[in-house]
Amino acid sequence: MLTFSEAMTKFEPTLGLEVHVELNTKSKMFCGCATEFGAAPNTQTCPVCLGLPGSLPVVNKRAIESTILIGLALNCEIAPFSRFARKNYFYPDMPKNFQTSQYDEPICKNGFLDVQIETDEGPKKFRIEIERVHMEEDTGKSSHVGGATGRIHGAEYSLLDYNRAGIPLIEIVTKMITGTGKYAPQVARAYVTELRDIVKSLQVSDVRMEQGSLRCDANVSLAPISSGKLGTRSETKNVNSLRSIERAVQSEIERHANLLSKGERVVQETRHFLEDSGLTRPGRSKEQAEDYRYFPEPDLVPVAPTKELIESLRKKLPEKPSERRKRLQQEWNVPDKEMTAMVNADLLDTVAQTIEAGAEKTLARSWWMGEISRIANEKNVVPTQLIAINDVVELINLISTGELTDKLARQVLAGVIDGEGNPKSVMEKRGLKVVSDDSALMQAIAAAIAAQPETAEKVRAGNIPASGALIGAVMKSTGGQANAARVRELLLKHLGQQP
């Protein structure tokens, strides 16, 4: 068995990535049916999306604008004239027996997206060329009943829910990605991550991979290094997390390399990624080569975006996520490593929103990345599911004003997470409050001095560091509810020292 690094000494990979993004329009691509996720089966259908005879589709204006926005954000040319086409195939996930898509006249083409990854030689930029961005419609959802595996093969029959059929779907196709060498898995992941962030910033899709509103198919082929040839590709589907993209590409590279080094051939086929093992298995076998018999859709008129429309959409483009990251990093003055950690934890937006809502910068970062992430990890949820941003802002502000110490804040956080209310009410209910009453503190200080007279003598004689033991005793006797800095100040003053 060749390992990945052994494989990379013999072969070089070529990638091609197809990403499908479900738009977040309220209604479907060609009809007014709702697009709500998780609705009861077949409650969001009509004669158009069921393909009933005589029904006529009309394009959703917002879907076109959203697609142009994606195209512009990916540095694409926007076609002045573009048409829909029928992709004909016999499969029950589309009741019409064809999917309305775009073929030789996509609305956006020839773009690029730059991604950066960490390499052995430091950060390196890769330019991913975009072949096209086109509009189509999503398919219905099928479930296969009977048979041993619950899979399509051997099933007795299948059940179809057409709620999803006709939801606007955007396909973004890269050109061949070469020259990545052993970094192919990371480049693939970085590309989809960056693409997801861009689409998210445009607010045209929820881009939730776990709900299928962003899906990636990865084409992988291998050729001997410097052969100038292109190997046979496989296409891996069902890759539904960023981490899985990296794993799927790596696993396919390993599989191809082992076949090729044994003198066997790679079969051109569709494969499915298996989340548990990180491996792929062959998908549905094709009886013959795909033949979709595309032809222009006669029921829809061409889309011809005007220059004015394109320019007005261009003006709406938000700051690029990569540029925003750079700007925030400067504003917050954080090192690369911490920034990368926040991005990887998917907490950058959350931290930014917390700071925008008035929380102190360093505390916002350390609470989300520290205690909140730790508890989220324990409970196996994402941090933002644990606590609302405004509760975190409130908590941090209580720390900033000195009403809570770090230690007390942890207890308050635990209370908020346990559903006891917002930070202020948890403070009240649990009686967690910094003792800011100087006379109460002085009583505790006097008690500490009485218990440790020798230590107090040392401090009186000018040994300031010795005061630590007394401060510790006060913090202990007040149950951590005192402000340590204030205790120190009062104590030193009491013992005749300059705080």
Place this chain on the structure above:
Amino acid sequence: MAGISREEVANLARLARIQMSDEELDHLSGEMQVILSAVAKVQEVANSDVPPTSHPIPITNVTREDVVTKSLTVEQALSGAPKKSEDRFQVPQILGEE
């Protein structure tokens, strides 16, 4: 001269999952040949200055606003289904065993 072979007609039938007898294939190949010949005549007059058309009326950008309209009820949606189960359309086995 455009033409269509018996094999091409058989392939189209297979793609559309339409079962055809040998006699039907013979018959259809002939009929489709006649249709294609008629279309070929049109192509003779269509010079390169006549763009291919997919719609009889030269209009563009007919769109609708992104507004939700009423859908069918699940009963209405399934009313024409030959078979249904669990509020879904039931279809025969899609693929056989691997």
